[in-house]
Amino acid sequence: MAVSSAVPLLRVRELGITHDGETTPAPASPQSPPLAAGASSGASGLVGPVSFDIAPGEVVLLLGPSGSGKSTLTLALNGLLPQAVPADVTGSVEVDGLDTQTTPVAELSTRVGMVFQDPDAQLVTGTVLDEVAFGPENLRMPVAEVLARAEDALRRVGLWERRSENPDRLSGGGRQRLAIACALAMGSPLLVLDEPTANLDPAGIEEVYAALAELVSAGDRAILLVEHNLDAAAGFVDRVVVLDHDGHLAADGSIDEVLRGRAEDLHAMGVWLPVSTIAALRLRRAGFALDPLPLTPDELRAALEAEDPPVGTAPRSLSERGTSETKRAEPASIVGPGRFDSQARSTTSSGAPLITVRNLTLRRGRNEVLHRVDLDVPRGAFAAVVGANGAGKTSLIQALAGVVAPPKGTVHVDGLDIGRADARTLSARIGFVFQNPEHQFIAHTVFDEIAHGLRRLHLPDDDVRTRTLELLERFGLAGKADSHPFLLSGGQKRRLSVGTALVAGAPVLVLDEPTFGQDRARADELLSLLSELNAEGTTIVVVTHDMQLVTDYADRTVVLADGRVLAAGPTAGIFADDALIARAGLRPPPLRRALQGVQRHPELSRVARLADLPGAARPVAPHATGGAA
16 A cells, blocks of 8 residues: 555544443453453443554554454544543544544544444435435535445445345345445545454455555545454555553554564454464464464465475374364265255264255345245254355345244244244244344343343243353453443444343354454354354354354355355365355355465365364364464
């Protein structure tokens, strides 16, 4: 990126924020475990003080563990906090010379374009075109300019052909693209993006970053990016700013200085790193030098091809690690759309399928989003549903869980006809976690949100309290028991939504983007918990765009395209078929892209899971690195 030496576009000085009704938390103890440390900050705000600048032409990545105050900081940049969201603010924020605490939000909107973590929070009109035109229209621009800006923005994000549709008809990823287009159309010199790619498929992520890179190439605009998917972002950003658990500034430097030079520190803090960096840290423990530390699959591959095997510490071949790992790496048969190969099931999935789908056709309004879907999910499987945006992933799992009633007789879970079941029966059989956690919150405190499910089981009050507190502690939310769920950070809301689905002990758990909004430590904890539940017999079904997560955890994968099952089978077999992955609009997992066909270290060429790398002392969740990993 071309970085200007001009006067800073954004100037943050000694900024400290505490939300109304919250108290400033004490710093976490260095001896605290990751979850306890992360829970100390929460949505109480940015403890601070934080100071940094952003110049025109810069793309700055804002990192930090869940609850560190990243989203809170972004809301202060356009005046929404404290002008619309009550908070105690110390220090100052200036954008293009304007004080964000005193300048009206309407005026600041011409300087700061915002894309919120939840795109639904900023969509208000009835068509895609009207949505993008809404901002420029409110600035009283000429009609021709409004239309020109709207068309340019929609073409940049690939939505121009859908301009007459209602935004409600778009997929989660489609609405994310639309929110980005709305920000682009405003023409603001500073663009603030809070996890803009969280709901996008891999191809969509590449397209959005290409559009954003073109936008800042002229050098008169800047971007502040909050992002957990660093595999895509690493090649896009110039600088990295890191907040620690307590909202203090922990690092501010170039991507080389922070992501390469302080990778171990970031891991200890619970921050995401690119998958290739994680792999490199593990390989270093196995004796590889890998200096400088790779950030991308291409860099990791090149570094390995240039390096001799470590003397006396050559990694074991897959055949030496045991039959189970070898089988996992072998291409597995895929027996037609929707039908899993029963011979390739894991030891936990056996007998008749727990979930059966036959001839499922589903409509949303006038649109048919699923077309004659047939699918079997074995009992005890950990199944991932993947596909491009708009493929029908969320519609499928909502039909499985009865969130959207399927036609009678088309979906059965353990013999129960989902289309005929009442809500109480469904909740006892299936726990469901929405893509947007707020869609399932019903109580006024975090404690009552968890306790509600237990109270429905008519348990004694003491049992309800004990079990609720245990679950809150397990999810790092004990310090937020009395807070309103809507005041939690994005990552904390996700953990709470998973807790509400788990509390009733249903034999099937269905999750839509379970790691969205999570820092690395929280994602590790959540995925480890799901793995434990799966090992104990719970059938897990997840929708995700994280292909590395799928490879590391799911034993079964369902690929959707255009509302149809393109393929279903063992995960290793699905990702061994490059043509299938490309046809579905997906990308191979980063580790497979880095290691497949490595010539100098053939023992690594078939490794697809992080836990199978030499240097990984024990199986861990994806993206965990360094330290105790």
